Amino acid sequence: MIKIAIFGVGLIGGSIALCYKGKPGYTVVGHSPNPKSVEKLLKRNVVDMATTSMQEAVEGADYIFLCVPVGMLEDYLLQLSKLPLKPGCVITDVGSTKASVTECASKLALEGVYFIGGHPMAGSERHGVEAASSHLFENAFYVLTPALGTPQEVVDRLTDLLKITKAQIVQVEAKEHDDIVGAISHLPHIIAVALVNQVRGYNESNPLYQNLAAGGFRDITRIASSEPTIWRDILLNNRDVLLRLLRDWNVEIDRFVDLLNNNDGDGIADQFRIAGEFRGQLPERRKGMITSLYDIYVDIPDHPGIIGQITTLLGNQRINLSNIQIIESREDVPGVLRLSFRNQEDADRAAELLKINYTVRI
Numbered sequence: 611m612i613k614i615a616i617f618g619v620g621l622i623g624g625s626i627a628l629c630y631k632g633k634p635g636y637t638v639v640g641h642s643p644n645p646k647s648v649e650k651l652l653k654r655n656v657v658d659m660a661t662t663s664m665q666e667a668v669e670g671a672d673y674i675f676l677c678v679p680v681g682m683l684e685d686y687l688l689q690l691s692k693l694p695l696k697p698g699c700v701i702t703d704v705g706s707t708k709a710s711v712t713e714c715a716s717k718l719a720l721e722g723v724y725f726i727g728g729h730p731m732a733g734s735e736r737h738g739v740e741a742a743s744s745h746l747f748e749n750a751f752y753v754l755t756p757a758l759g760t761p762q763e764v765v766d767r768l769t770d771l772l773k774i775t776k777a778q779i780v781q782v783e784a785k786e787h788d789d790i791v792g793a794i795s796h797l798p799h800i801i802a803v804a805l806v807n808q809v810r811g812y813n814e815s816n817p818l819y820q821n822l823a824a825g826g827f828r829d830i831t832r833i834a835s836s837e838p839t840i841w842r843d844i845l846l847n848n849r850d851v852l853l854r855l856l857r858d859w860n861v862e863i864d865r866f867v868d869l870l871n872n873n874d875g876d877g878i879a880d881q882f883r884i885a886g887e888f889r890g891q892l893p894e895r896r897k898g899m900i901t902s903l904y905d906i907y908v909d910i911p912d913h914p915g916i917i918g919q920i921t922t923l924l925g926n927q928r929i930n931l932s933n934i935q936i937i938e939s940r941e942d943v944p945g946v947l948r949l950s951f952r953n954q955e956d957a958d959r960a961a962e963l964l965k966i967n968y969t970v971r972i
């Protein structure tokens with residue numbers, strides 16, 4: 611039996627737990643310092659066993675996942691280094707930054723056990739075990755940052771274990787990880803929050819701002835609803851990288867100031883063209899469950915029962931939906947449904963079927 615211990619069973623820790631819970635040959639133990647959380651984990655059936663005792667959680671564990679906020683990772687590593695761990699045990703984490711935790715583990719010089727930093731590139735603005743899903747990591751990249759000198763056999767062992775999450779495992783050097791993820795994840799979170807707060811300020815004197823905010827604003831600001839303390843820790847931990855990225859961001863913004871001052875329409879269009887080309891090359895299909903794989907969009911009139919009609923139509927044809935989301939729905943305004951499918955064939959069949967009565971966009 612392979613024992614997996616998870617510290618911090620929230621969105622990510624809970625999703626890791628659900629990937630292994632109930633699989634033959636695995637037993638999953640969750641840890642929380644809070645007895646009420648331990649009760650909740652057992653009640654929700656996310657883990658096989660839960661405890662407030664660190665020692666009990668790690669006893670005999672083959673793998674230990676640290677899924678607590680970034681600001682707690684080093685403290686947890688230190689505490690683990692003082693506990694009797696099973697020889698050969700692999701400790702990993704899921705923190706959104708990798709340089710500091712990897713360096714901390716190297717300094718601790720763990721004996722007979724190994725640390726390999728990890729970061730699944732999937733998540734959501736939600737938090738807590740209630741938001742966990744065994745599908746979260748499907749098709750997502752999962753970064754490992756093994757320190758130089760980590761035996762290949764140990765890296766292979768963790769890689770094999772993580773394949774069960776259906777993520778694509780890649781290795782990146784820890785500092786390079788923080789540079790890249792700073793730009794593609796941390797900076798966007800800052801921008802989303804700053805933009806929402808800018809508009810919130812205008813809205814104080816005119817509530818029409820909030821009412822008129824539509825798809826564009828919602829698309830770019832979803833992540834502004836992310837958990838504040840999780841993101842406080844991430845941004846502070848990657849501070850130096852982010853300060854550099856924010857200087858570069860100011861350059862990009864100043865470029866638009868100049869283009870507008872100069873009435874430079876061609877320059878503005880060029881910026882959109884360059885951005886669109888790059889964005890078009892993003893690996894669209896490599897996403898976690900929350901932004902799904904094969905989506906179609908259906909315009910729907912706002913009347914009761916409409917969603918039921920659509921799901922019944924699909925169900926009658928045995929077309930499996932993997933997710934359904936109302937993107938826009940207000941009184942008297944037609945809404946948009948995003949229907950997500952696990953494969954292209956289902957998405958195509960659904961589009962054909964729904965086109966008869968609805969406007970469908972692919």
Ligand SMILES: NC(=O)c1ccc[n+]([C@@H]2O[C@H](COP(=O)([O-])OP(=O)(O)OC[C@H]3O[C@@H](n4cnc5c(N)ncnc54)[C@H](O)[C@@H]3O)[C@@H](O)[C@H]2O)c1
Binds near residue numbers: 617619620844
């Ligand atoms: N949210 C994402 O999209 C995402 C994606 C990839 C990685 N991560 C990383 O995963 C880790 C967990 O984030 P999450 O999104 O699952 O957050 P979460 O809030 O859903 O889960 C955090 C867990 O840690 C516990 N916790 C919080 N403070 C604690 C403390 N002081 N001591 C002990 N336990 C504590 C919470 O009870 C909870 O179980 C973070 O390191 C984050 O950087 C997050």
Ligand SMILES: O=C(O)C(=O)C[C@]1(C(=O)O)C=C[C@@H](O)C=C1
Binds near residue numbers: 730731736795796836
């Ligand atoms: O999709 C989201 O909501 C996320 O915030 C996921 C996201 C990201 O920025 O892409 C956030 C933090 C991570 O560490 C990894 C992924």
